[in-house]
Amino acid sequence: MPIIKKPSRLVTRRSALKGLAVGTGAVAAAGTLPGFVRYSQAQSSEPIRIGFQVHRTGIGAAYGRWYDRTTQAATKAINDAGGINGRPVEIIAEDDGTDPKRGAEVVEKFASQHNCDLAFGTLFSHVVFGSAPRAGELKIPYFVVSEGHHVASGKLNRYTLQPGITDVKSQVQAMAPFVSDNLGKKVTMIYPDFAFGHDHRDYFSAALEQQGGEVIAKIAIPPTESSFTKYFPKIPRDTEVIYHVMVGPAVLTFVKEMGEFYGPNKPEIFGFIDSLEAVDMASPGLEFLEGSYFWEGNPRYAQKDQSTYDKDYRAAVGVDDNGASVSDPKDVSTYSHMFGCWETLYTIKDGMEAAGYKGPEDRTKLIEAVESITDIPHSAEHPQGAKIFNGKTHQVFGHQYISKVKDGKLELAHTTSIEDTLYDDEVDYTTQPF
Amino acid sequence: MQHTVSRLVAVFLALVLAGPAAAHVSQQGFVLLLPTNVYMTAGIWVVAVTALAIAFTPGDVGERLFSTLALPKIPAPHWETVTSLLAFLFLCWLVSMGLSGSRDPLANPLPLFIWTVFWIMLVIVQAVIGNLWHWINPWTGIARLLFANPRRRPILAWPAWLGSWPAIVGLLAFSSFVLADPAPDDPARLAMIVAGYWLFTMVAILVFGERQWLARGEFLTILMRHFASLAPLRLGRRASCLGAPAWQLLSAAPHSASAGIFVLILLGTGSFDGLNETFWWLSLIDVNPLEFPGRSAIITETVTGLLLTNTLLVLAFAILVWTGHRMATRRVLPAERTGYRDVFGKLCLSTLPIALAYHVAHYLTVVLVNGQYALAAASDPYAIGADYLGLGTFYVTTGFFNSRDTVQVIFLTQAGAVVLGHAIAILIAHAIALRIYGQNRLAVISQIPVAAFMIAYTFLGLWLLAAPKGA
Numbered sequence: 036m037p038i039i040k041k042p043s044r045l046v047t048r049r050s051a052l053k054g055l056a057v058g059t060g061a062v063a064a065a066g067t068l069p070g071f072v073r074y075s076q077a078q079s080s081e082p083i084r085i086g087f088q089v090h091r092t093g094i095g096a097a098y099g100r101w102y103d104r105t106t107q108a109a110t111k112a113i114n115d116a117g118g119i120n121g122r123p124v125e126i127i128a129e130d131d132g133t134d135p136k137r138g139a140e141v142v143e144k145f146a147s148q149h150n151c152d153l154a155f156g157t158l159f160s161h162v163v164f165g166s167a168p169r170a171g172e173l174k175i176p177y178f179v180v181s182e183g184h185h186v187a188s189g190k191l192n193r194y195t196l197q198p199g200i201t202d203v204k205s206q207v208q209a210m211a212p213f214v215s216d217n218l219g220k221k222v223t224m225i226y227p228d229f230a231f232g233h234d235h236r237d238y239f240s241a242a243l244e245q246q247g248g249e250v251i252a253k254i255a256i257p258p259t260e261s262s263f264t265k266y267f268p269k270i271p272r273d274t275e276v277i278y279h280v281m282v283g284p285a286v287l288t289f290v291k292e293m294g295e296f297y298g299p300n301k302p303e304i305f306g307f308i309d310s311l312e313a314v315d316m317a318s319p320g321l322e323f324l325e326g327s328y329f330w331e332g333n334p335r336y337a338q339k340d341q342s343t344y345d346k347d348y349r350a351a352v353g354v355d356d357n358g359a360s361v362s363d364p365k366d367v368s369t370y371s372h373m374f375g376c377w378e379t380l381y382t383i384k385d386g387m388e389a390a391g392y393k394g395p396e397d398r399t400k401l402i403e404a405v406e407s408i409t410d411i412p413h414s415a416e417h418p419q420g421a422k423i424f425n426g427k428t429h430q431v432f433g434h435q436y437i438s439k440v441k442d443g444k445l446e447l448a449h450t451t452s453i454e455d456t457l458y459d460d461e462v463d464y465t466t467q468p469f
Numbered sequence: 470m471q472h473t474v475s476r477l478v479a480v481f482l483a484l485v486l487a488g489p490a491a492a493h494v495s496q497q498g499f500v501l502l503l504p505t506n507v508y509m510t511a512g513i514w515v516v517a518v519t520a521l522a523i524a525f526t527p528g529d530v531g532e533r534l535f536s537t538l539a540l541p542k543i544p545a546p547h548w549e550t551v552t553s554l555l556a557f558l559f560l561c562w563l564v565s566m567g568l569s570g571s572r573d574p575l576a577n578p579l580p581l582f583i584w585t586v587f588w589i590m591l592v593i594v595q596a597v598i599g600n601l602w603h604w605i606n607p608w609t610g611i612a613r614l615l616f617a618n619p620r621r622r623p624i625l626a627w628p629a630w631l632g633s634w635p636a637i638v639g640l641l642a643f644s645s646f647v648l649a650d651p652a653p654d655d656p657a658r659l660a661m662i663v664a665g666y667w668l669f670t671m672v673a674i675l676v677f678g679e680r681q682w683l684a685r686g687e688f689l690t691i692l693m694r695h696f697a698s699l700a701p702l703r704l705g706r707r708a709s710c711l712g713a714p715a716w717q718l719l720s721a722a723p724h725s726a727s728a729g730i731f732v733l734i735l736l737g738t739g740s741f742d743g744l745n746e747t748f749w750w751l752s753l754i755d756v757n758p759l760e761f762p763g764r765s766a767i768i769t770e771t772v773t774g775l776l777l778t779n780t781l782l783v784l785a786f787a788i789l790v791w792t793g794h795r796m797a798t799r800r801v802l803p804a805e806r807t808g809y810r811d812v813f814g815k816l817c818l819s820t821l822p823i824a825l826a827y828h829v830a831h832y833l834t835v836v837l838v839n840g841q842y843a844l845a846a847a848s849d850p851y852a853i854g855a856d857y858l859g860l861g862t863f864y865v866t867t868g869f870f871n872s873r874d875t876v877q878v879i880f881l882t883q884a885g886a887v888v889l890g891h892a893i894a895i896l897i898a899h900a901i902a903l904r905i906y907g908q909n910r911l912a913v914i915s916q917i918p919v920a921a922f923m924i925a926y927t928f929l930g931l932w933l934l935a936a937p938k939g940a
Binding site (some may be wrong): 089091100104127129130133134135137140165227258261282314318319353359360361 | 501502
């Protein structure tokens with residue numbers, strides 16, 4: 036264990052630090068004998084050091100900014116409430132440049148240089164893939180917030196867990212019952228022609244078939260395409276639903292051109308908010324999406340029946356009822372994803388408390404404690420909703436939200452059951468040795 | 470490794486380079502919806518008309534554009550030693566922060582200062598107010614303290630064949646670090662590089678003498694001086710002058726062809742540092758722009774692209790200047806011709822306004838975002854929860870990338886800088902040619918290839934702003 040370092044130097048944000056000061060202050064106030072207090076304080080206020088692998092630069096930076104903001108807010112909340120096992124939490128942020136090779140180096144820094152208890156926070160799947168093997172070699176728990184199916188697929192290792200955000204496979208398959216029951220049975224999919232799009236194609240086609248529906252056309256768009264008019268005539272006339280998952284800078288052009296192609300007589304349209312995460316739904320050109328549906332990981336706009344948990348979570352992160360920053364209504368957050376940082380940190384807290392975590396020697400106990408988590412109730416710690424954690428696959432499962440665009444906002448139309456998101460286990464990490 | 474599944478890969482594309490870097494998918498999205506073809510056409514017309522207008526204007530007009538107003542002598546105090554020492558102390562503090570401060574490059578003062586304040590902002594400040602770098606470079610003060618005797622002879626004299634090549638190597642190494650290194654923002658890594666470069670330069674000053682090394686070997690000082698020569702005002706011990714931007718280039722005389730090549734590499738690097746983010750380039754190097762694999766996967770490609778772009782630019786410019794020179798001096802006896810090398814060196818300077826325009830256009834969005842982080846770090850440099858500047862709860866925003874109106878303003882500012890830079894370049898190139906050839910007709914003839922090049926380059930600059938990007 037490291038001796039106490041000046042925490043100030045190592046924490047990235049003043050908010051987290053203020054919380055830290057409160058935490059240590061409370062411990063100090065509890066003692067009576069001055070000499071003894073100093074000692075016990077030194078022992079008990081040794082911070083829990085969480086290495087935060089954050090996309091500060093590179094293509095993930097816009098997400099990274101909100102992941103950072105949410106992480107700082109959760110850390111402050113945890114520290115304000117006394118920390119973990121009475122110890123303050125300290126976030127050590129390292130930029131991975133949204134780069135897999137750099138990601139592995141960052142994990143190594145957490146383990147070897149910064150004496151972190153664990154690593155946390157990675158979003159982009161290729162960085163997770165690049166970093167997880169190193170985490171396994173260094174035997175440092177690696178809590179990702181990535182949504183990739185990579186954890187549950189069995190391709191990673193016992194040290195890698197995803198307890199705070201659901202994976203793409205469960206999200207996509209959970210859309211099929213709603214689409215089939217409410218929008219139509221004949222679906223045309225439009226997706227970018229690479230792994231991300233292919234996953235949507237494969238998971239959704241299979242799930243829709245089980246519901247008695249059919250994907251009647253699969254239109255793959257080359258990733259470098261910036262105009263789409265030539266693809267729309269390929270949409271079969273009997274299409275009842277268009278399922279689109281376009282991403283990248285040409286998304287707005289895609290929507291505009293689809294609007295021009297169809298005019299007012301459009302089929303039902305269903306998409307994933309990933310296309311428009313952090314984009315203002317009231318942007319000019321998006322009018323065509325009025326009446327269409329989107330998957331959301333967490334409803335961006337505060338709903339009529341908003342839970343107090345969501346309300347408090349928004350306030351803590353500094354997000355208003357439209358999902359934008361309280362300091363700038365145009366600064367729309369990555370609301371469907373960033374809650375994963377908040378929830379993962381609280382799961383780490385639960386795991387550490389259950390394991391009686393004292394330091395890196397207890398890392399395997401922490402993993403076993405998290406593996407034994409099953410039901411996660413809807414709470415202030417888990418504001419997105421209740422969840423079920425699968426200790427064997429290291430993946431959490433939870434409700435998915437389907438919202439309808441109404442007056443330029445997203446209004447919740449349907450909440451899936453957790454059961455809709457489940458699939459057969461593809462791995463049992465608990466059988467792997469540490 | 471090739472990475473499967475990422476539903477998130479690429480929703481937000483672009484945040485440009487690691488070091489200085491920031492674009493945004495919604496900004497990109499709105500740019501693609503803007504009538505950029507109209508803007509590009511208009512911009513190219515402005516530059517083309519400028520070229521035609523100056524060609525058909527009487528000779529003295531071209532030169533009078535850059536005539537100067539003599540101002541009273543402004544006594545500049547000899548405080549360089551003190552201010553440079555202060556800058557050195559500040560640099561020491563920054564390096565120590567890089568080693569010991571926050572690991573977050575957007576909270577640590579070192580990367581924010583080096584990339585956002587120094588590299589992006591100071592270059593622009595130099596071009597507006599003049600050579601501030603003269604006072605704040607971190608070497609002069611120490612050099613004068615250590616080697617106080619001004620008559621001390623350098624250990625080595627500067628061989629003529631060396632020209633500006635050490636500075637060119639330095640500039641290319643720096644550019645490679647900015648564009649290709651996987652983590653130029655990493656505070657500790659940057660601290661080692663900054664400290665190492667400071668020490669290297671100090672040793673070089675010891676060997677070659679302060680004047681020689683800073684004028685020919687040290688790329689930052691040369692680069693800063695070049696951009697300062699675009700400033701309208703020049704303070705001098707003998708006389709101060711005020712003129713149109715870039716007027717100082719008229720009287721500048723590069724000491725060698727390599728000094729001219731250095732200037733072209735400033736432009737070439739700025740150009741590649743825009744090109745390397747486009748879908749076009751990423752497709753060329755077989756990278757899916759929506760699934761960008763990270764910088765470390767394309768280091769070779771990036772460095773090769775940087776070197777290739779600069780080589781092509783230098784060759785193209787050299788050929789164009791040579792062609793123009795031949796056209797203008799066909800009937801002049803060889804003995805009376807100005808030497809080609811001299812012409813090349815002087816005309817290279819005329820591309821400086823374009824290089825500055827690229828710098829402004831490329832980094833505007835970075836300044837808008839990272840400037841906020843720099844402000845927050847200034848208020849809390851040690852990341853201890855301090856708020857020295859009284860900012861209160863301060864959230865960095867990128868909301869201006871999320872509305873069509875603000876994106877349009879940003880785009881037009883960038884495009885305006887590009888067009889203005891090219892227009893000034895054409896005018897100053899013409900004025901330089903007038904001085905070289907003495908006659909308006911010859912100057913105009915000599916400038917036909919160079920002007921055509923600059924019009925084409927306007928297209929490139931505007932296209933780079935409008936093209937879809939993904940790295």
